[in-house]
Amino acid sequence: MRNVYMTVELEAIYDQTVEFVKREVTPHGQDWEAAGMVPRDVLRQMGSLGMLALRIPEEHGGLGLGMLASATFAEALGTSTFAGFDVTVLVHTDMAGPHLFNSGTPAQLEQWAPGVVNGQTILSIAVTEPDAGSDVAGIRTSAKKDGDGWRLNGSKTYITNAVYGDLTIVAAKTDPGNKYGITMFLVPAGSDGFTVSKKLDKHGWRCSDTAELVLDNVWVDDSQVLGTVHRGFYETMKNFQNERMVLVGMGVGAAQVALDLTADYCQNRPAFGGHLFDKGAIRQRLAMNQAKVDAVRASMYHAAWLGDQGIDNVRAMSGVKAWGCEVVNEVMYDCLQFHGGIGYMRESVIERMTRDARILPIGGGATEVMLEEVAKRL
Numbered sequence: 001m002r003n004v005y006m007t008v009e010l011e012a013i014y015d016q017t018v019e020f021v022k023r024e025v026t027p028h029g030q031d032w033e034a035a036g037m038v039p040r041d042v043l044r045q046m047g048s049l050g051m052l053a054l055r056i057p058e059e060h061g062g063l064g065l066g067m068l069a070s071a072t073f074a075e076a077l078g079t080s081t082f083a084g085f086d087v088t089v090l091v092h093t094d095m096a097g098p099h100l101f102n103s104g105t106p107a108q109l110e111q112w113a114p115g116v117v118n119g120q121t122i123l124s125i126a127v128t129e130p131d132a133g134s135d136v137a138g139i140r141t142s143a144k145k146d147g148d149g150w151r152l153n154g155s156k157t158y159i160t161n162a163v164y165g166d167l168t169i170v171a172a173k174t175d176p177g178n179k180y181g182i183t184m185f186l187v188p189a190g191s192d193g194f195t196v197s198k199k200l201d202k203h204g205w206r207c208s209d210t211a212e213l214v215l216d217n218v219w220v221d222d223s224q225v226l227g228t229v230h231r232g233f234y235e236t237m238k239n240f241q242n243e244r245m246v247l248v249g250m251g252v253g254a255a256q257v258a259l260d261l262t263a264d265y266c267q268n269r270p271a272f273g274g275h276l277f278d279k280g281a282i283r284q285r286l287a288m289n290q291a292k293v294d295a296v297r298a299s300m301y302h303a304a305w306l307g308d309q310g311i312d313n314v315r316a317m318s319g320v321k322a323w324g325c326e327v328v329n330e331v332m333y334d335c336l337q338f339h340g341g342i343g344y345m346r347e348s349v350i351e352r353m354t355r356d357a358r359i360l361p362i363g364g365g366a367t368e369v370m371l372e373e374v375a376k377r378l
Contacts, residue, residue, distance in 0.1 A: 002014070003297070003298065003301055005068055005301045005302070005304070005305050006072075009065075010068060010069060010072045013054065013069060013072050013073060013076070014072045014073075014075070014076045015076075016049075016051075017051065017072075017073055017076035017077060018076045018079050020046070020049070020051070021076070021077060021079060021080035021085075022079070022080075024042060024045065025042070025080045025082060025085050026080055026081055026082065029080065029081070029082035029084075029085060029207060032082070032084070032085065032207035033082070033084065033206040033207045033352075035207070036199070036206065036207065036209060037163070037164055037207065037208075037209045038084070038085050038088045038089075038207055038208065038209075040119070040122065040164065043088070043089070043092070043119040043122060044118065044119040044120060045119070046089065046119055047117060047118035047119025047120070048118060048119070050063070051073075051089075052089070052092065052093050052097075052116070052117060052118075052119055053117045054069045054070065054073055054093065055069065055070060055093065055094065055097065055098060055101070056097070056101055056113070056116070056117055057101060060101065060109055060113040060117065061113065061114065061117045062117060066304075066307070066308040067241075067242060067245060067304035067305075067307040067308050068301065068304045068305060068308055070093070070094050070242060070245065070246055070249070070304070071245055071246070071249045071300055071301055071304040072249075073093070073246075073249075074086070074090055074094070074245070074246040074247075074248075074249025074250045074253070075249045075250070075252050075253040075297070076253060077089060077090065077249075077250055077253060078249065078250040078251065078252060078253020078254040078255075078256075078257070079253045079254070079256070079257050081254065081257055081349050081352070081353055082207055082352075082356075083204065083205055083250060083254060083353070083356035083357070084204070084205035084206050084207035084208035084356065085207055085208070086250040086253075086254075087160055087205055087208050087247075087250065088160065088161060088207070088208045088209075090246045090247075090250065091123070091124060091125065091160045091161050092116070092122055092123045092124075092161060094242055094243065094246045095125055095160075095239070095242075095243050095246070095364075096123035096124055096125040096161075096169050097116060097123055098238075098239045098242060099125065099169050099184060099226060099227075099235065099236070099239060100112060100113075100116065100123070100169065100186075100226065101113070102227075102235065102238060102239070103184065103226050103227030103228075103235050104226060105223075107223065108186065108223070108226070112167060112186070115166070120166075121166045121167055122161055122164070122165040122166050122167075123161065123165060123166070123167055123168070123169065124159055124160060124161035124162040124165040124167075124168045124169070125159075125168070125169045125171075126156040126159045126162065126168050126169065126170045126171065126187075126213055127139065127156070127171045127236065128156060128157055128158050128159065129141060129154065129155060129156055129157060130155065130157050136171070136182070136233060136236060137179045137180055137182075137233060138179070139154075139171055139172070139173060139182065140154055140173065141153065141154025141155065141156065141170070141171070141172045141173065141215060142154060142172055142173050142174075142176070143172035143173070143174045143183060143185065143220075144174075146219065148221065148222050149219050149220055149221045149222055149224075150172075150174075150185065150219070150220050150222070150224075150225070151217055151218070151219055152170065152172050152185065152187070152193075152194075152215040152217075152218040152219075152220060153215055153216065153217060153218070154172065154215050155197070155212065155213060155214050155215070156170070156212070156213040156215075157200075157211075157212045157213070158200065158210060158212075159210065159211050159212075159213055160205075160208055160209070160210050161208070161209060162196060162209070162210070162211035162213055163196055163199050163209035163210070163211045164209050165189060165209075166188065166189050167186060167187070167188050167189065168186075168187050168188075168189070168194075168213070169184055169185070169186060169187075169226060170184065170185045170186075170187045170215065171183075171184055171185075171232055171236065172184075172185060172215075172232075174229060174230055174232075175230045178230070180233040180234070181230045181233075182230070182231075182232040182233040182236070183225060183226075183227070183228075183229050183230060183231070183232045184225075184226040184227055184232040184235065184236070185220050185224050185225060185226060186220070186224045186225075186226050187215075187218065187220060187224070191218055191220070192218065192219070193214075193215060193216040193217050193218040193219075194213070194214075194215055194216075194218045195213070195214050195216070196211045196212070196213060197211075197212045197213065197214045198211065198212040199211055200212060202359075203355055203358060203359075204352075204355035204356040204357070204358055204359055205356055205359060206352075240364075240365065241303075241307060241313055241314060241317040241318075242307075243364045243365075244317050244318065244320075244321035244364050244365055244370070245300060245303065245304055245307075245317055245320075245321070247321065247325065247360055247363060247364045248296065248300050248320055248321055248324040248325060248328075248360075249300060251324065251325055251328035251357060251360045252293060252296055252297045252300065252324065252328070254328065254332075254353055254356070254357065255289075255293045255296075255327070255328045255331045255332065255357075256293055257353070258331060258332055258335040258350060258353055259286065259289060259290055259293065259331060259335065261335070261349060261350060262286065262334075262335040262338050262339065262350065263277070263286055265338070265339055266282055266286070266338055269340075276338065282338060285334055285338075286334070286338075289330070289331045289334055289335075292327045292330070292331065293327065293328075293331060296320065296323065296324040296327050296328075299316070299319070299320040299323075299324065300320050300324060302316065303316035303317040303319075303320050304317075314373060314377065315373070315374050315377040318365070318370040318371075318373035318374050319370070319374045321364065321365060321367075321370045322361075322367045322370035322371050322374065325357075325360035325361040325367065326361055326367060328357050328360055329357050329358065329360065329361065332350070332353055332354040332357045333354065335350050335353075335354070336350050336351065336354045
């Protein structure tokens with residue numbers, strides 16, 4: 001077992017996911033980077049193998065597993081070396097999906113769950129706006145009651161899966177007098193007034209599709225309200241630890257691959273009459289980075305275990321998100337450094353992985369916000 005929290009089932013999930021990305025993702029990722037999207041047939045293939053259903057309740061065709069399963073899955077996806085692929089999957093399974101299954105009505109789940117499970121319906125979640133990122137309560141998109149439905153107006157940005165996705169969970173302010181008076185809505189792609197205003201060109205995560213969205217007088221039926229009116233802020237908070245965790249998980253998986261690649265490179269790279277790995281400074285920095293990655297991994301799985309036990313894990317998960325994502329970037333920096341000139345070339349794996357890692361301390365709650373979450377609980 002890779003750690004004390006593993007079970008035979010979780011080990012199988014890890015091994016099968018690593019084998020899948022090695023076979024179906026890594027050989028094709030460069031083409032997907034150029035296209036700016038992950039082909040939907042790959043996601044449907046994952047759906048047919050049950051890979052999108054780890055956290056979905058059994059009554060809706062899933063395995064009904066907990067946070068440890070998501071941590072395992074995210075770490076395994078991270079071995080792909082294409083983080084844009086990883087996040088495409090994880091937004092569907094662990095950032096948007098839980099909102100539907102935590103708050104959806106029987107009718108909503110009957111309508112949408114089968115497609116979510118099999119990969120026919122790819123999800124995105126639209127909370128972030130030009131003036132509101134980690135500050136969810138600061139969103140300005142509004143929803144006003146209109147007969148037996150609602151009118152949505154506003155804009156969203158940095159929304160992963162929104163260009164080619166099928167269903168977006170949109171957060172909108174429904175109680176203007178209460179900064180926490182937010183409601184979540186299910187908005188299918190193609191709804192009148194709901195448009196992708198711009199496909200965004202990113203520093204990293206190049207094979208994930210990311211959009212600016214405009215909601216121009218979009219009408220949605222009451223049946224498209226997800227959860228309780230005015231309670232969307234609190235319902236969103238329920239999944240924040242899971243979102244933070246899978247970002248750390250994919251980073252840990254990538255960091256381990258980066259260390260393995262760099263150790264191999266240094267052991268074979270001639271330098272000063274020997275090899276780079278012969279130099280103590282190189283060996284020891286690699287060793288220290290390995291120790292840090294091992295510590296982040298252990299902390300992440302422990303925080304996930306706390307969550308699965310029903311124990312408040314906000315401090316633990318916020319801390320591992322803050323520290324862990326910074327560690328991943330430190331590791332990538334050193335790995336690129338030790339690759340020398342080739343590490344700076346677009347043709348190298350480590351160059352891409354370094355770019356991809358930079359978003360981790362920003363997305364899902366910036367490091368500074370995470371540290372405040374820890375500080376409030378000291």
